[in-house]
Each structure stands twice: as structure tokens, then as C-alpha cells.
Amino acid sequence: MKFCSDCAHPVALAIPEGDNRPRYVCAQCDAIHYQNPKLVIGSLPVWESDGELQVLLCKRAIEPRYGYWTLPAGFMENSETTAEAAIRETEEEAGANIELGPLFTLLNVAHVHQVHLFYLARLRDLDFAAGIESLDVRLFSERDIPWDDLAFPTIRKTLELFFADRVKIREGGSYGFHSMDIVRPMRAASDPG
Amino acid sequence: MKFCSDCAHPVALAIPEGDNRPRYVCAQCDAIHYQNPKLVIGSLPVWESDGELQVLLCKRAIEPRYGYWTLPAGFMENSETTAEAAIRETEEEAGANIELGPLFTLLNVAHVHQVHLFYLARLRDLDFAAGIESLDVRLFSERDIPWDDLAFPTIRKTLELFFADRVKIREGGSYGFHSMDIVRPMRAASDPG
Numbered sequence: 001m002k003f004c005s006d007c008a009h010p011v012a013l014a015i016p017e018g019d020n021r022p023r024y025v026c027a028q029c030d031a032i033h034y035q036n037p038k039l040v041i042g043s044l045p046v047w048e049s050d051g052e053l054q055v056l057l058c059k060r061a062i063e064p065r066y067g068y069w070t071l072p073a074g075f076m077e078n079s080e081t082t083a084e085a086a087i088r089e090t091e092e093e094a095g096a097n098i099e100l101g102p103l104f105t106l107l108n109v110a111h112v113h114q115v116h117l118f119y120l121a122r123l124r125d126l127d128f129a130a131g132i133e134s135l136d137v138r139l140f141s142e143r144d145i146p147w148d149d150l151a152f153p154t155i156r157k158t159l160e161l162f163f164a165d166r167v168k169i170r171e172g173g174s175y176g177f178h179s180m181d182i183v184r185p186m187r188a189a190s191d192p193g
Numbered sequence: 194m195k196f197c198s199d200c201a202h203p204v205a206l207a208i209p210e211g212d213n214r215p216r217y218v219c220a221q222c223d224a225i226h227y228q229n230p231k232l233v234i235g236s237l238p239v240w241e242s243d244g245e246l247q248v249l250l251c252k253r254a255i256e257p258r259y260g261y262w263t264l265p266a267g268f269m270e271n272s273e274t275t276a277e278a279a280i281r282e283t284e285e286e287a288g289a290n291i292e293l294g295p296l297f298t299l300l301n302v303a304h305v306h307q308v309h310l311f312y313l314a315r316l317r318d319l320d321f322a323a324g325i326e327s328l329d330v331r332l333f334s335e336r337d338i339p340w341d342d343l344a345f346p347t348i349r350k351t352l353e354l355f356f357a358d359r360v361k362i363r364e365g366g367s368y369g370f371h372s373m374d375i376v377r378p379m380r381a382a383s384d385p386g
Contacts, residue, residue: 001199003197004196004198005226008195034268036268037232075227076229077214077229078228079303080303082299082308103299108274108275113272179276179296181276
């Protein structure tokens with residue numbers, strides 16, 4: 001941020017009175033421009049048939065991580081709820097019609113100022129198709145999940161927690177709600193700079 | 194938003210290519226300025242002594258809702274996790290030192306573009322004191338909660354769900370995780386305009 005979005009005067013970082021951290025403030029109109037984390041919301045859509053469960057993944061047609069696989073997800077928009085965001089993103093990216101289940105994961109990605117939420121979901125039918133932001137949309141059994149080609153750590157973690165809960169369910173448990181932090185990978189000690 | 198925060202040129206609402214809703218876009222530098230919901234995060238700090246449970250509330254020293262009672266909560270900041278935000282806000286507004294428990298409520302307030310999260314928490318000691326944004330900080334038993342003077346619907350809903358879960362706990366249950374939508378109060382049919 002270089003200029004005030006209210007009056008176009010250059011902004012500068014300063015700690016406002018009564019605050020304790022630097023904000024972009026405008027010396028001309030006194031506006032304070034706060035910057036806050038964004039919510040990324042998606043679903044984990046499943047299809048069960050003949051006792052076999054499959055998960056819907058989308059191959060990204062956009063950067064970052066073009067060509068990698070993801071659960072349908074995206075930035076929450078103003079004026080919608082978290083559940084509405086999950087349903088909308090699943091429709092936009094995968095053309096999929098889902099019955100939304102409970103919230104399954106909340107994953108903090110503090111180093112990019114994001115909080116990711118994923119809902120469990122059930123596909124109502126198999127009429128899905130890649131949206132404008134996807135190259136491909138496919139169902140994967142657990143053994144076929146492209147673990148090495150997943151787009152983001154929050155996708156891997158959500159899928160890992162899902163299949164771990166499936167094991168518990170076979171033993172009489174149920175899906176939990178999981179809250180975790182994704183920490184930026186540390187540089188190796190030998191890494192120069 | 195009136196001016197581009199990157200180049201100071203006036204912005205206009207337009208639907209960018211590949212998008213489906215109006216954004217503030219800059220015709221000079223092509224920047225798209227997205228606006229997204231904000232996370233408000235807080236805690237529900239309790240103190241149990243001699244079999245009696247009390248909840249910590251803060252009397253607001255700032256607008257909106259100056260003078261009304263709230264759970265300690267505020268906007269999540271960049272570079273922190275949701276749990277860190279809950280602990281920080283509780284320290285800032287109530288001077289309280291808490292042991293954070295699990296996430297308890299997720300409340301959508303779509304008409305003001307906010308998502309509120311509240312964590313269960315246990316006070317480590319009674320050394321709390323009103324911070325700069327609070328007029329007073331006090332412990333309340335359930336029968337003394339100032340229900341008519343609570344600041345926001347998400348505070349009321351979180352407290353209601355908490356005391357309802359307490360009843361279930363006495364019957365052998367446990368605290369749940371609750372996700373709900375707060376809907377803007379409808380105008381009465383007789384309301385002119």
C-alpha cells in the first residue's frame with residue numbers, strides 16, 4: 001500500500017494512538033488502513049458407491065501451483081457465510097453439486113496471513129466438470145490420491161485427517177473437528193543465506 | 194475505496210475478466226482491490242471455585258456499543274494464528290492470563306462481512322484488569338449475566354450455547370463445537386421505509 005484509498009495522499013507506516021503496531025496511516029485525512037488475514041474456504045466432496053469411497057480433487061488451471069491438485073476452495077467473499085463460500089467454490093471450480101456436512105478442519109497459515117476452513121461434503125450426483133480455474137476434476141480412491149502433486153499443505157493435512165478419521169469410524173468413532181497450524185518449512189542449517 | 198492504493202489513480206467498480214462480481218479496479222495500473230470478510234476472535238474465560246463457575250466479561254470503552262458488555266475479542270491480525278489472536282485480545286482487553294481450550298463457536302455475521310470465533314478458556318489467576326478498550330472487567334455467575342446489556346448477538350449466542358452445554362455436561366456430555374449464522378434482524382412489516 002502506497003497511497004490512501006480514501007484521498008490519494010501517500011500513506012506511511014505509523015503506530016496510531018491507542019494502538020501497538022504499525023499501520024498504513026494517511027497524514028492528510030487521518031484514515032487508518034488495517035490489513036487483516038483472509039479466509040480460504042473449501043469442501044472435501046466424497047462419493048460412495050459399492051462400499052468404495054472416492055474424493056473429488058481439482059487440477060489447478062491458475063497460479064500459484066498451476067497443474068497441482070487441490071480440494072475445491074477459494075477466498076471467502078463479503079456478504080456470504082462460510083458454508084455458502086464452500087458451496088460456491090465447489091460449484092465454481094468443480095461444477096459439483098454438494099450436500100454440505102460439518103466443518104472439518106481449521107488450518108492457520110499465519111506466514112501468508114490466511115486461515116483455511118474445509119467442510120465435509122457429499123456429492124449429490126456425478127455431473128461435475130472443470131470450471132474456469134481447473135484443468136481437470138476427478139474422483140480418487142485413497143490409494144490413488146496424488147500425494148506428491150497436491151497444491152498446498154492445508155490440502156494434504158485435510159486429506160490425511162480425513163482418512164485417519166475414516167479408520168476411527170470403522171472402529172466405531174466419528175469425524176472430528178480438527179484445528180491445526182501450518183508452519184512455514186524451516187531452512188536447513190546448512191542453507192546459505 | 195475511491196483511489197488505487199498502488200498508484201493513486203481513481204478506481205471504479207468493474208467485473209474483471211474471468212471473475213463474476215464487481216471489484217474496485219484501477220484503469221491506470223490494472224490492480225484489482227479485493228475486499229474480504231474479517232475474522233473477529235475472542236475467548237470465553239471461566240473461573241471455577243467452590244463448585245461455582247463464573248465468566249469474565251468486559252464493559253466496552255469504545256464504539257460501537259460503548260458501555261455494553263462483551264467477551265474479550267477483536268480483529269485477528271496478520272502473522273498470528275487464531276489461537277494467538279484469542280490469547281492476545283484477552284490480555285489486551287481484560288489483562289487476563291488464560292489457558293486456551295478448544296474452539297467453541299464459529300458465527301457468521303454476513304451482513305457486516307465478519308466471521309466470529311470464540312475459544313473456551315480457563316483463567317490462570319484473578320489478576321485481571323480493564324485494558325485501554327474496557328471500562329470494567331468482572332466475573333459473572335450465570336444468574337448475573339447482563340443479558341440485556343450484551344454488546345453483540347455473537348456474544349449472547351456464545352454464552353447461551355455455553356450454559357446449554359454446561360447442562361449437558363452435568364448429564365454426562367461434553368462441550369461441542371457450534372457453527373451458526375447470525376441473521377440481520379428483519380424490519381417489522383409495519384416499519385415505514
